[in-house]
Amino acid sequence: MKILSLFISPLLALIIGLLFLGISRKITAKIHWRCGPPVYQPLIDVIRSFSQKSISHGAFFDFGIILSLSSSVVLIYFLPVGDLYAMTSGGLIAFLYLMLLGPFGIALSSAASGNPNSSIGVSRKFLLALAYEVPLLLVLLTVMTHYNTISLVEIVNIQAGTGMAFSSWALVLPGIAYFLILPAVLGVRPFEIVSAPQEISSGPVAEFGGKHLAFYTLQHALQLFVGLALFVNIFLGGGTLFGLLNPIAGTVWATILGIIIFLVKMFIVLVIELFINAVYPRFRIEQAMRYLWKWPTLIAFVGLVIVAILN
Amino acid sequence: MSLELLIMFAFGGAFLTYLAGKISSKLRDIFALLCSVALVVIVSSLYKVETTITLYNGFFGMPLSMRLNPMAWFFAIAIVSSSALVVLYSMSYMKHRERTDYYYFMLLLINAAMLAIVLSGDLVSFFISWEIMSWSTFLLISYNRNAALPAGIKYIVMSLIGSMCMLVGIISIYTAFDTITISEIVQHMATATAGYKLFLLIIFSITFGIKNAVVPLHTWLPDAYAESPSPFSAVLSGMLTRMGIFGFLLIMFVMVGAENSLHMGRGFFSYHNILAWLGAITIVIPTFIAMLQNDAKKLLAWHGIGQGGYMIVGIAFGTSLGLAGGIFHTLNHAIYIILLFLSVGAIEYSTNGLRDLNSLGGLFKKMPIAFLGGLLGICGLIGIPLTNGFVSKWLIYKTLILGKAPFLAFATLLGTWGTILSVYKFLHNLYLGQLPQEHQNIKKTPLAMQIPIVILSLTILVFGILPGLPLKSINAMIVSFGFTPLTVSIWGISSETGTLNMINIFSILLVVVAIFWLIFQAARKSTAVDQYDNYAAGAAIPKDKYNYTVEFYAPFYRMATPYLRDIFDMLYQKIARFTEFACDNIRKIYTGYVSDYIIYIILFLALLISAQLKWSVF
Amino acid sequence: MDRNQISKWFKNPGKMANKYSFHVVYFCTGCGIIEIPPSITTRWDAERFGIIPVATPRQANLFLITGYVSTKTLKAIIRTYEQMPEPKYTVAFGSCPINGGMYYDSYNTITSLDKYIPVDGYIAGCMPRPEAIFIGVTHLWKLIDMDKADGYKRYRRDYKFYRANQEQLFKELGWPPLFKDASL
Structure with a gap:
């Protein structure tokens, strides 16, 4: 299974990630009363980018973006999609740290291009990351303390026995906090500060064209996938649905159905996020930080205190 | 190869380097490098050796001893290897500076003192080496003069406070147990009261806390690091400050013992x-x-x-x-x-x-x-x-x-x-x-x-x-401290509550990077451009400076600057200024007139007499 | 998508993707820019053809020049065009880039854009309606299919000509020639 998932997981994540990007464009268009592009439009964009002749600001400019995409793929290996996962080493902490590597690679690459717009974008990205990491770390610590494990797979497995994490009342507050910060984690509209095209010429990717842009788009798709999948894994019970698959557990069908359930859950979360995304304007960075450090942090902190007292 | 040779090499090398500098600077550089490389070789040859030797027996009847154990070896190898690298680096960095003989002398002396600290088997030699280290550090911090002088003074004042605390601790241990050898103190510690152990822990924690810059005892560090010459900043931050960690390990897990220090309070x-x-x-x-x-x-x-x-x-x-x-x-x-x-x-x-x-x-x-x-x-x-x-x-x-x-x-x-x-x-x-x-x-x-x-x-x-x-x-x-050993393999840690396997992550990342690198190379080749071919809304890039560096996190600075101040530093500065002010005023009683001094004496005698009449103290 | 399309996709995916994914630098040169907001928003929705505006020329493959081109703007237009990755297409919008339009005798407006950068197609009119943009885009599709939208190739081939014209207008361009072998 692990060997198989080494090949399947990244492909699945790339396809689903690109599809989700397309779907999000389509749904946003529908909310705007537009027709919108076909759902496979991101794929066309990626092919177009690959066919174009890019410019390069040196070896480091190339290395950063390759590192970023590769680390996102490695991240997928850590992420249980239903029963599919390849690695568990290091658990959720290693996962959190590997999540750093993607933005870090892009930050290095774009700073090597020497464009001030990119630098502003990266500065915003790290500030935004600091802003949402505070509640995110509180939430993840709550979950890890509650289940007394640092393994992502184990967290999912425990939920498979008890239903979703939401059904355990101690994790309701962290779940709400995570949902409130999810747009910031995904970097969508109210928090689209990093790559604001109108202000800072799409920020870190200002100098990316051709294959660099294609790599960035793929990385963005994977990032979307990871952000949604982490939420589904931690709070919505991963690829299980209240023991629905228990009668056929262990068979290939259970695995496939588990993945489908997982993807459906991700899709639902994405659509709810899109409803927020489509109608909101952009925050300024100060407003975003103030928001993220106020309500989500407060809720997450109360959640952690409750769990700490319970234990 | 024994410990005496090691210590001799360390201290002797420092002095000889200074003398060699008087002959020629090239000889001095090579000698200093050879000396520090030799130390690395000696220390690494002592791997897994556990010995104790007595250096000198006559210090007020107390033996000054050296001992080598896993903890000492671990720190010693880190000290000597970092020092060797820094000496190599200094050969170019310090080339055109003045007073380089003095610089190398101090650098190697600090190195030797740190070695003596981690190897010392009793508290007196520990204290002596600690003082050699502190004082030579002070000299090197203020090597650059100007802004470096106040930084050095700040350091030495705080360091002296720490040393005095340690001295109090050592004296109290000597009076209580009548020994200064660490291995004997460990045995006596079983009979000590919990309050005394807590006293020891706290008084040594102040010393080591200052050295390791634990808030609120950290204020010497930023200036000292910034103002000393860069290779020495490296030694200072890498090993010298971490002598505090060595001290914490020594007091918590060796002298007082883990079972005591972890159940205090x-x-x-x-x-x-x-x-x-x-x-x-x-x-x-x-x-x-x-x-x-x-x-x-x-x-x-x-x-x-x-x-x-x-x-x-x-x-x-x-x-x-x-x-x-x-x-x-x-x-x-x-x-x-x-x-x-x-x-x-x-x-x-x-x-x-x-x-x-x-x-x-x-x-x-x-x-x-x-x-x-x-x-x-x-x-x-x-x-x-x-x-x-x-x-x-x-x-x-x-x-x-x-x-x-x-x-x-x-x-x-x-x-x-x-x-x-x-x-x-x-x-x-x-x-x-x-x-x-x-x-x-x-x-x-x-x-x-x-x-x-x-x-x-x-x-x-x-x-x-x-x-x-x-x-x-x-x-x-860890085992020598009395803890259960970890199950360590060469690529990580395995335990029942989650494993860490770095080579696993490394190989996967390597393979994925290789695959994407190949894809990247196979895709259409990109044109190399220089930094002036850059997007600037259609304008040409200005040549002198076109960077976003100043106020890099401006929104955060606006929000956080009022709250992020070093209040402890301000507090200490205030205390220092107040003491200076108070002493300045007290000094004014020395007027220089004999008649004034006679009046002080008479007033003092009158005070004594009236105290005697009232309470009859004498 | 009919069967014909699919076989084209397999034959030359890069060309097809370039057709259906125009990332556009809308250069706000003149009055024509006023027609762009309705065409990319709800009323006419350019995104259904895969057309979206991007912020930097590095990510774009279509350059839309909207309205008259003053000499000062031309400098930025040249720079932007040179920074776009190949293959790239230029469409000039309105009558002014063709022959100067109502500014034919202005002292600081150029009359013919084609002398400075290659233009793949013009949308004439003063002003053309947003529908005209879409008609222009479908024409550009046909041109790309027939390999006739070769402005970037012409730029490479006749770089000496273009650079000479540019340098004749501006004494100091501020950047070195794009192609090394085409030095003057």
Whole structure:
């Protein structure tokens, strides 16, 4: 299974990630009363980018973006999609740290291009990351303390026995906090500060064209996938649905159905996020930080205190 | 090979280097390098040797002894190898400075004193070496004069307070147990009362807390790091400050003993818990203050304080996993902070002393090796997977989360995420972005400065991918403290509560990077352009300076600057000023007139007489 | 998508993707820019053809020049065009880039854009309606299919000519020639 998932997981994540990007464009268009592009439009964009002749600001400019995409793929290996996962080493902490590597690679690459717009974008990205990491770390610590494990797979497995994490009342507050910060984690509209095209010429990717842009788009798709999948894994019970698959557990069908359930859950979360995304304007960075450090942090902190007292 | 030879080499080498400098500077450089390399060889040949020797028996009837055990060996090898690299680096860095004989003498003397500290088997020789180290450090911190003088004085005042505390502790131990040999103190400690043990812990914690810069005793550190010459800043931050960690290990787990020091007090108000919380504060506040710094070395200095907090948290939590994490982090911190200081030093060397984060940029094309060092150094500092910092931080986080201390874990994790911001600013403002015109033709980095940077960069990766190498000898140390050993393999840690396998992550990442690199190469080839072919809304790029460096995190600065001040430093400064003021006024009683002094005497006698009449004290 | 389309996709995916994914630099040169907001928003919705505006020329493959081109703007237009990755297409919008339009005798407006950068197609009119943009885009599709939208190739081939014209107008361009072998 692990060997198989080494090949399947990244492909699945790339396809689903690109599809989700397309779907999000389509749904946003529908909310705007537009027709919108076909759902496979991101794929066309990626092919177009690959066919174009890019410019390069040196070896480091190339290395950063390759590192970023590769680390996102490695991240997928850590992420249980239903029963599919390849690695568990290091658990959720290693996962959190590997999540750093993607933005870090892009930050290095774009700073090597020497464009001030990119630098502003990266500065915003790290500030935004600091802003949402505070509640995110509180939430993840709550979950890890509650289940007394640092393994992502184990967290999912425990939920498979008890239903979703939401059904355990101690994790309701962290779940709400995570949902409130999810747009910031995904970097969508109210928090689209990093790559604001109108202000800072799409920020870190200002100098990316051709294959660099294609790599960035793929990385963005994977990032979307990871952000949604982490939420589904931690709070919505991963690829299980209240023991629905228990009668056929262990068979290939259970695995496939588990993945489908997982993807459906991700899709639902994405659509709810899109409803927020489509109608909101952009925050300024100060407003975003103030928001993220106020309500989500407060809720997450109360959640952690409750769990700490319970234990 | 024995300990006497080692100590002789260390101290004798320092003196002989000074004398050699009087003959020729080339001879001195080579002698100093040979001497420090010889120390590395001797110490590494002593691996797994445990001995005790008596150096001198007549010190008021007390034996001065040296002993070698896993803990001493671990610190000794770190000291001598970092010192050898720094001496090699100094050969180019200090070439055209004045008073270089004195510099090398002090550098090697500090090295010898640190060796003597970790090898000392009794508290008196410990104290003597500690004082040699403190005083020579003071001399080297103020080596650059000007701004360095107040920094040195600040250091030496705080260091003296620490030494006095230690002296009080040693005297009280001598009066209580009638011995100063550490191994005998351990046996006597079983009979001591809990209150006395707590007294010892606290009084030694002040000493070591000052040396390790635990908040609120950290205020000497930022100025001292920033103002001393860069290679010495590296020694100072890498090993010298971490003598505090050695001290904490000595007092908590050797002298007082783990079973005592971890059960001192009750609930939250226990000694080790409060120490852990101080460690957590040490992580968070300095890390965020570091974000505001505009001086590259000062930024690193604040991180030096912050990273010290991780070690304290790991050690104070007192499980074998946490202890391993804390000690491993000490080693890792030494590696990457030395690397970072050397990298900044290379820039200082090339740009004639510039280290202002606002006026540099784009140097990665001109100084690739120094850039590599800076990049891997900050990766280690953040704890990016596959660098050494990740493993030790992982151990600490895991201890805290599974040890039901989520708030401590939150503080440590938050510190890491704050670190990312400031070190990225460090890397970006120095190396990345546009290269200003004035730095187009800077001096090249000499080979003697490149070699240590390359060695340290490789070490970061090797310890990150194969953490078992150092963890094995750390394991031996933990066992000698009486903890259960960890199950360490060469590539990581396996335990029933989650394994860490770095070679696994490394190989997967390597394969994926290789695949994407191939795809990248197979795709349409890209045109190489220079930094002036850049998007600027259709305009040509200005040649002099086109960088986003000043106020890099401007929105955050606006929000946080009022809260991020070093209140302890301000408090101490206020106390110092008040003392100065008070003493200045008291001095005024010395008027110089004999009649005034006679009046003082008469008044004093009158006071005594009236006291005698009233209370009949005498 | 009919069967014909699919076989074209397999034959030359890069060309097809370039057709259906126009990332556009809308250069706000003149009055024509006023027609762009309705065409990319709800009323006419350019995104259904895969057309979206991007912020930097590095990511774009279509350059839409909207309205008259003053000499000062021309400098930025040349720079932007040179920074776009190949293959790239230029469409000039309105009568002014063709022959100067109502500014034919202005002292600081150029009369013929084609002298400075290659233009793949013109949308004439003053002003053309948004529908005209879409008609222009479908024409561009046909041109790409027939390999006739070769402005970027012409620029490479006749770079000496273009650079000479540019340098005749501006004494100091501020950047070195794009192609090294075409030095003057």
